[in-house]
Amino acid sequence: MSQQDDVPTAPWERPRRRQAPARIPLTxxxxxxxxxxxxxxxxxxxxxxxxxxxxxxxxxxxxxxxxDDKDELLQLMYNRLFDDVQLPEPDPETWQEQIKDFARDGRQRLLRHRDMARISMQHVPFTAELLPHVERLFAILRAGGLPDRVTAIAGDLLSTYMEGFTLEESMWKERMKDSSWTVIGAQLENYFASLPPDRFPNLVALSDLMVGETNDYRFELGLDIIVRGLASYGPPSGYEDKAEDEAS
Amino acid sequence: MSQQDDVPTAPWERPRRRQAPARIPLTxxxxxxxxxxxxxxxxxxxxxxxxxxxxxxxxxxxxxxxxDDKDELLQLMYNRLFDDVQLPEPDPETWQEQIKDFARDGRQRLLRHRDMARISMQHVPFTAELLPHVERLFAILRAGGLPDRVTAIAGDLLSTYMEGFTLEESMWKERMKDSSWTVIGAQLENYFASLPPDRFPNLVALSDLMVGETNDYRFELGLDIIVRGLASYGPPSGYEDKAEDEAS
DNA sequence: AGTAACTTGTGAACACTGTTCTCCCACGCA
DNA sequence: TGCGTGGGAGAACAGTGTTCACAAGTTACT
Structure with missing residues (x-):
């Protein structure tokens, strides 16, 4: 940005300010x-x-x-990680996929930097910089025909899942960072399968499914469960009418 | 709680030292x-x-x-908080309510001790002491007729929601611990409502719903969304597909 | 009996941490 | 020229987790 600093100053232009500070200013x-x-x-x-x-x-x-704080520094990091999020125009036809994309993108961003999920967890998501994203998310959910009270907590639900899943995911990697993921998975599956079957029949039976699948698959499935739950409050698929929710 | 000593040590648990003799005061x-x-x-x-x-x-x-560690101490605290959990006998009729009770109980336990949600977040839930609870949870889900691959991640999904929600909940309390919750809620609602309506129409419209409701209500609604999503993978309600045979 | 090994607990120390304090110096302005 | 201001330097404070050599007290064996 200041690549012309080495050009000598012309004698007729008196430097009003200090032209080139010896060091880049700290910002x-x-x-x-x-x-x-x-x-x-x-x-x-x-x-x-x-x-x-x-x-x-x-x-x-x-x-x-x-x-001001180390805490503020962490906040700034969190904000910068999400400040170029771009959510699409709300589309009532594909709102479910739009919501999923939001969560997928968030997970990818958290995975971009080591331990980032840990930072994200201890911080309040409603900073001024991130409000436009929440706004867009709400717009998408309402476009999907969800009742307002569901929309109001769906954002929390989604980001909690996204951050929680990613946190756990990266904690496993960190805790056994010596081994590759396939090795970790094999160890875990082995462990669950080796439990006494009389006392842990279900754990043994599900041992392969618990860790055998990739994280991508597990994240996707959890996402689908949540979106299905959300959709159950909306209009039946195919319609776009905003339907009142029926109790019980 | 010492009856599970025959459960093999998980690979991620560092081998702890010999247990101290019972007569030593410090344990x-x-x-x-x-x-x-x-x-x-x-x-x-x-x-x-x-x-x-x-x-x-x-x-x-x-x-x-x-x-061994401060980390191990935190893990012990986490374990003790949940070690007397008692999950009911799986009942295909009321599995949804059983699942909800599991999450409700977990939240109450976390709220019992200050900042406990923060501790719970950075720890692996699959310790030997807690395996029986996971086993029971799986039994309930399978009794509900959910496919195995859904059951396998439903535990993660539920505990992630429970812990994430409680973490956020207690962080608000901690951050503004001078004020009562009604004051906090009023402040937040005021803030959201005061945003420029042309740029944040949805945030303004939903401002009362986002924080106006009690935490209990919001937790309950999120729980219902998840359980609905889970149920969408199971047999249609009203029917009771014979689940995998349960040995009584 | 003596002696060795071991478990528990002590106090000091090491290498860090976040944060604040005083000081200094180069700058812009009068 | 003098002065004020504000960014940066360095030391210091009050902590932190963890480890070390060492002192008891108990047990176990020769």
């Missing part, structure tokens, strides 16, 4: 960027203010000029 | 108990090994004789 953006570098390299447990400062070649206290 | 149980005292009094952020040791009037390093 929130640069701090967040460095924090992501540390996070991906060392993981959440090693993500400390000192490490971020070291990454920037800067004193720790310099960070606190731009950021 | 794992006492440490866990003290940890709960500290947690309820000072919250999760202040729950440190030093505080737990101080609560017992004991040196910090003494804890490490009985507990």
């Amino acid at each position: 929130r953006e640069r701090i967040v960027e460095a924090a992501f570098v540390v996070l991906d390299r060392d993981g959440y447990d090693k993500l400390s203010m000192r490490q971020v400062a070291a990454e920037l070649g800067v004193a720790v206290s310099a960070l606190y000029v731009h950021v | 794992r149980e006492r440490i866990v108990e003290a940890a709960f005292v500290v947690l309820d009094r000072d919250g999760y952020d202040k729950l440190s090994m030093r505080q737990v040791a101080a609560e017992l009037g004991v040196a910090v390093s003494a804890l490490y004789v009985h507990v």
Whole structure:
């Protein structure tokens, strides 16, 4: 952005401001960027203010000029991860698929950075930057004909599932990061299958299904369960009438 | 709870040390108990090994004789919170209500101790002590006539929802613990309603529903959405397809 | 009996953490 | 020229999880 700094200053233009500060000024953006570098390299447990400062070649206290808290820094990271989300125009025909895409995209974003799901969990999702996304999500759900009270909590339900699933998923990877996933899965399946069948008949019977499938498949199935539950409150498929919900 | 010692140790559980003789005053149980005292009094952020040791009037390093890690201590707390769960005999008629009761009970347990939801989120739910509960849950789901692949992830889905919902719920309380819930709700509702209606029509329209209802109601509705989604995979209601034979 | 091994618990120490304090220095402005 | 201001540096404070050498007390064996 400042690639013309090496051009010598013409004698007739008096530099009103200091033209080129010797160092790039420290900004929130640069701090967040460095924090992501540390996070991906060392993981959440090693993500400390000192490490971020070291990454920037800067004193720790310099960070606190731009950021109030470590908590605020984490918030900024979360916001930046989702700030370029683009939800589609609400379409009553395909609202179910639109909702699923929202969750799929969220999971992919969380998986982009190591331990990101852990950060996402301890933070309130209603920041000003993310409000447009919630707004769009609501628009899609209402376009699907869901009653308002269902719409009002569907956002919570979906993001809770998305974040919770991804958290568990990445925790397994982290906990046994020495092995590949196929090895992990085999170990787990083996464990469940080795339980005493008289006391754990169902666990034994389902051992292959619990971990044998890929995470993608399991995420997709859970998503489908939720969307089916949501759709059960809406108009029968095929219609687009906004139907009142029938009790019991 | 010591009758399950013959359950093989899961591969992700680090082998713990020999159990201390029963006559020694300091035991794992006492440490866990003290940890709960500290947690309820000072919250999760202040729950440190030093505080737990101080609560017992004991040196910090003494804890490490009985507990490998702080992580293990947290896991023990989680286990103890759920170790006396009692799930009912599977009943194909009322399996949906049985499932809901499972989640309701879990939420109540998490709410019993301050910040407990935060602890629950970062721990693996498949410890040996908790396996019987998963087994029972599976039995109920299968009795409801759900296909095995749905049953296999329904447990994850339910506990993720339960823990995620409770986490968010308790985070709000913690973050604004000065005010009562009605005040918090009013503030939030006010905030959403005050957004520019041209850019956030749906948020404004739903502002009262998002926070106006009680947490109990919102939890119940989310639970119903999930159970409906699950039921959509099962036999049509009214029928009772003979489930896999249950040995009584 | 003596002795060795072991379990428990102690106090100090190490290497960190988030945060704040004082200080310094380069800049913009008068 | 002087001055104020604000960003950054470095040290310091009060913590954190964990480990270390060491001291008791108990048990087990020669």
